[in-house]
Amino acid sequence: MDLKFELNFIDDEVSAWYHKAELTEFKTESGGSVDINNKLVMRFLAPGRIEKGDITATFMPTWHEWFPSIEVDDIGDGVFEYKITLTPKTGDTFEHSLSKVHIGVNKSSEKAPVWSAFRDSFVAAADAEPSVEGELVVTCAFAPSGLEDAEMGLRWLRGSKSEPLSLTFGESKSFPLPAGTYQIHAESELKAKNGTLRSKVMLSDKEITVKKGQSTKLDIKFGSIERSSTVDVLLDIGEYPELRDEEIKMYFKEEKGSPNYFSLHSGDVQHIENLPPKGALIIHANDIRLNNKHYKFKDIPINLANDYHKVIFDKKILHVEDDSKADASLNITVLTEKSVNKFFTLNLIDEHNSEAPRQYRFSNVPAKNGDYKQTIQLAEGSYRVKSGSFVYEGVVYHIDVSPNPLRVASNAPARLEITVVEGANLFVKGFPKFLSFGGCADMVPSDVEDFVEARISSLFKYAGNDGAGDENVFLEREKEPTSRAIKLAQGVSAKLKDSTPVLPVMVSYTCNFSGGDAVGKLGNESAHKFSFANFIQALSMAEDEYHEKDHPVPAGFIVNPDFLGECQKHGFLPEQEVKVRKPLEEALSYHKGHPTHKVSKADIEIPDDITDTLKGYIKAVNWLARIIAPHVVIGWQVNLWGVASSSWIYGDTEYAEVYDPRGGGLKKLKMTINPQLAGELIAKYALYLGVFEDIKFTRKNGSPEVAEGADFMAVDRYEADDFTDRGYGNGYCYSPYEWDRLFEFCASLSRHLRKPVMPWQIPASHLATKMDNVARFSKDPSEPFEKQHWGSGGSYLMGHPEIGADANKIHDTLLAVKFTAHPEMGEDAKALFSRHKWDLSKPKYLDFPTYGIFHVQLGGGMTTGVVSTIGDPSDWMRKRLHDYRDMPVMFEPDKPANFS
Incomplete structure (x- = not known):
């Protein structure tokens, strides 16, 4: 039976991230006392995550043992729909004793509403499901003649949840739905299974609101019949083993039309619809000349007649000739x-x-x-x-x-x-011996469950209080987030079923070039002193507090984003003067004598290798990491724009001035940049500055030692989801073609460094299909479109077979986004996605090890990654990462997925 109850919210300032609700005075709807025998069921909306530990129940006068269960749906914008059930132990009942249920929620973000905004969504029932449902009544017209067996393809969407609506042509049907607002999506056309007949689908509404206890109507009608022809082309040349892996280039051509090209491997089928109802068509496959044999395919002509045709290119169509003009050994x-x-x-x-x-x-x-x-x-x-x-x-x-x-x-x-x-x-300490993934942490309670769901191998967080080196202050220990990030990683690891270690990675600035003014930043001795000291503190916290047998690599560090890129753009030489030794000595002295958190390893002399130069500065950062925290793993970072700009990602680009470090010098030249050359130039510059050079030094006891250079290089394209104004407005909206070029750049970078690379802050957002709930386009960050954080990075990495190789399967709202600030991107997204061939049918990460890529870090402070509180909150990427861990890409395929 449905219940009445008192509902109070506690949204206090102390618990800004943790809001509470209390349900008391449970009564029947007529106001009488209630006897709960089997269960209490509550349903409501909440602005964040609720776990079993967030729920308590109070009983008066008799205490009862009880058990909670939680069912949750993500409905978007950081709001979740919950069904929580409390049951007594077997053989017991709650009787009249339940006096209060206390529930806490971990808010999804600062911008999420306070919980009291959802007061009207709360309902409860004793020993039954509470009544929250209304009714959707769908009236479907009769199907046009010939389309009676067609599939309707109607769905409702609410946030990340979507379900089909099964209909019968010519009838009305009702569907019970919980109260709320729903998007209604249908295939744009009703079509015959063979594609030869089609009719437009017309909905009376694309958004409906269901109210509790009320009916909402939706009508579906169909347009006039349109006729066409359909052809399936099958390539079946498996009887020729030498051709099994060949990509056969093909085309189909109407009598007076231009060729339409496609490619097939043996066993593949090309499905071609919307051909004219009448006319002549030719299917052609290019010849192949391989190992002195000439394989010739006959053309296949088709007379189109508003029908379905299946054509097979097999040994009957294939003629093999000797092509033995060969006489050279x-x-x-x-x-x-x-x-x-x-x-x-x-x-x-x-x-x-x-x-x-x-x-x-x-x-x-x-x-x-x-x-x-x-x-x-x-x-x-x-x-x-x-x-x-x-x-x-x-x-x-x-x-x-x-x-x-x-x-x-x-x-x-x-x-x-x-x-x-x-x-x-590719065996980088602290990371697994397979291609692995990590994500940006938001440092909120729901991070743990999100990371566990995705089965990540690392997480990253910016070090310090301001995230940029805290260059004006010796940071108080409690303001340094390294310990909290490490504890978060350990908490995630403890909840993973296989208890695999999760590596915390701190992004640490000792010199912040992200805001420009490279010359001024390099010359600021005071800033160097404070940032060196704060870097030392983060390193010592990781090493001294968390290095142990079960955590042989306590943390990782990515140092100084944008630093190398700005230096290369400015053409800074390794010998450029930078005051390093004095601020470094002052930073070490601060920690040697600090009364409460003295760093014993700071009592050491600075090596002669560390000079007052740009190269000396880079060596100083590496040396600190190796001396203060010898068990951490460290990488530097480079940017696509280090050569001049990142415009080359859209196509080979000529620049008037590029610094060329090849040959051990630095020359300013006019150059055309492609991914391979960009990777080589940036790699050679990093080597030129000594990023991976060893540092010789002598300990106080006289023993000579060597501190190694960096372990890896992180690569940053730009932290923004493609279909947000931060992305396309700044020249960072990619089709799969641009992602290909990015990872070709990574391969070249690794090739010339001879070091492993980590793509970092890669957006995990995915493309919307026509069946997704896409808001009306707006640049306004407060509007729903920007909040949905659509993008192509996740689709590229993990594969998106629903889109495959067809740009027309991408939602029209995305394709219509105009590009006004960066002409190299094209007029709009449709042009960007149409000017090159691509295919998202399979994941692209499969080749990453051969590119020198050992790990991929996803997301950023405002960009979709793994956690639900940043960017797209849906579980699209988490599900795919979870499944990936069942069959990861191994660096040693014959060995188990253990950690280094």
């Missing part, structure tokens, strides 16, 4: 820095014939020193040689080819020299 010489028990593949492509280039594929080339004569001979031509990197025992190996292109003359021996170069070691 090939010898491959392999030179390795380190021979490994691994084989790789070389592909040779003569691209002078663009439709059917002659190709050769040599598999199982050993990664060992030696000469390897090939049994297949080559035809005369000029061949581009392709081969990817590979990972062996956690180390990335890169394959360099010379000459490239390879020019082959008739009846003359040819030679390729292959150099196998050892690159990054």
Whole structure:
């Protein structure tokens, strides 16, 4: 039975993040006393997370043992719908004894409403479900002739929850729904299963409000019939093993139209709809010339007749000819820095014939020193040689080819020299021996459950009080968040079922270039003193308080975001004067003599390697980390814009001035930047400044030692979700093409550093499909569209098969977003997503180890990551990260997923 009750809220200033509600004086609706036998059920809305420990029950005069259960739905904007059930132990009842239920909520964000704003949502019932429902009555018109068997595809959406509505054509049907506001989404067309008939779907309303105990109506009608033809193209060449992995380029062409290109692998199907109801169509597959055989496909003509056609390109369509104009032998010489028990593949492509280039594929080339004569001979031509990197025992190996292109003359021996170069070691201490993910912490109670749900391997938080080095004050110990971040990570680890360690990573500034004024910041000795001291404090807290057997790596540190990028843009030389030794000595002296938190390791002399130069400054930061906290892991950070700007991400871009550090100098040149060159230039500059150089020093007892340089390099594209004004308004709205270029940059960076890289602050937001609830577009950050935090980063990383390779499956509101500030992006998102081929059917992280990527940090202070309180609050990314951990990408595929 439904109950009456008194409801009081406690929204006090002391508990700004923790609001409370109390339900008392339970009575029947007629005002009589209530006897609760089996359960008390409560339903309500709350502005944050509630856990079992947040619920208490009071009984008078007799105490009863009780058990809570919680069901929750995220309905968006940091608001959650709860159903909480209290049950007595088996054989007991609550009788008339329940006097009060106290519930606490961990607010989702500062901007979330106070809990008392949801007073009207509270209902309760004894031994039954409380009445909160209204009724949605849907009247569906008869289906147009020929579409009686079509599927309707109608859904309601409320926040992150969505459910289908099953309908019958020509009838009305009612659906009980909890009171609230719902978006109604339907496929834009009703169409036959074979796609040859279609009709527009018209809804009377796209948003409805259901009220308790009342009916809300929705009408569905259909437009006139439209007719078309449909073709499925199947490529079935599995009987030719050498072609199984080949991408066959194809097109279909109407009689007077232009070719429409697509590509298939054997076993793939291309589904083509909306073709004319009548006319002629040609399906064409390009020839393949591989290893001296010429594979020719016949064209398949189709007479379109408002019907469904299935065509198969198989051995009946494929004719194989000998293509043996080859008379040149090939010898491959392999030179390795380190021979490994691994084989790789070389592909040779003569691209002078663009439709059917002659190709050769040599598999199982050993990664060992030696000469390897090939049994297949080559035809005369000029061949581009392709081969990817590979990972062996956690180390990335890169394959360099010379000459490239390879020019082959008739009846003359040819030679390729292959150099196998050892690159990054992906086994970074504190991180697992598989590609792993982490996220930005908001330092609110709900972080724990969010991180546990996602099964993350690390979390990151900005160090200090202002997050930028606190350059004007010796920071009080209680204001340094390192201990809290470490405890949060340990709390997450304790709740993970496999108890795997979660590494806390602090983002620490000792010199803040994020606001510009690089010259002034470098020259500010006082700021260096305070920031060095605060860095020392964070390091010592991690090492002295948390390094132990169960936590051999107590924390990680990413130091000085934007520092290297600004230095490179300004062309600062390693020898540039920077006062380092005096402020460093003052910072060490402060901690040597501090009465309450003395740092014993600070009693050490500064090495001669640390000079009053820019290079000396970088070495000072690395040395502090190694001396004060020898067990932490440390990385520096670089930016895409370090070469001049980040415009090259949208296409190769010429800049009037770029600093080139190749060759051990620094030259200002006019250059065209692409991802590979940007990665090389930024890597060489970091090496030029000594980021990864070792530092020699002598301890007070006279023993010589070496402090190593940094362990890894973090890469920052810009912390903003693509479809927020902070993203597209600043030139950071990416289609999959731009994400490809970003990670090609990462691969080049790692290749030239020979160090592992960590993409950092990568937005985990996803694209909206036409079935998602997308608010009306607005740049106003207080409006719903900006708050939804749509983007492409999460879709790219984890795959988004609902979109696949079709930009038309992206929600129209996103595609219509105009780009006015950065012309390189195009006119709008539709143009951006239409100018290159891409495919989101599969995750892109699968290749990351060969790029030198060992870990990806998601989100930021205002950008969607893992936690529900920043950016998009839905569990879209958390679900995918959770599932990823069942089958992670291993750096040693034959070994278990243990930690280094």
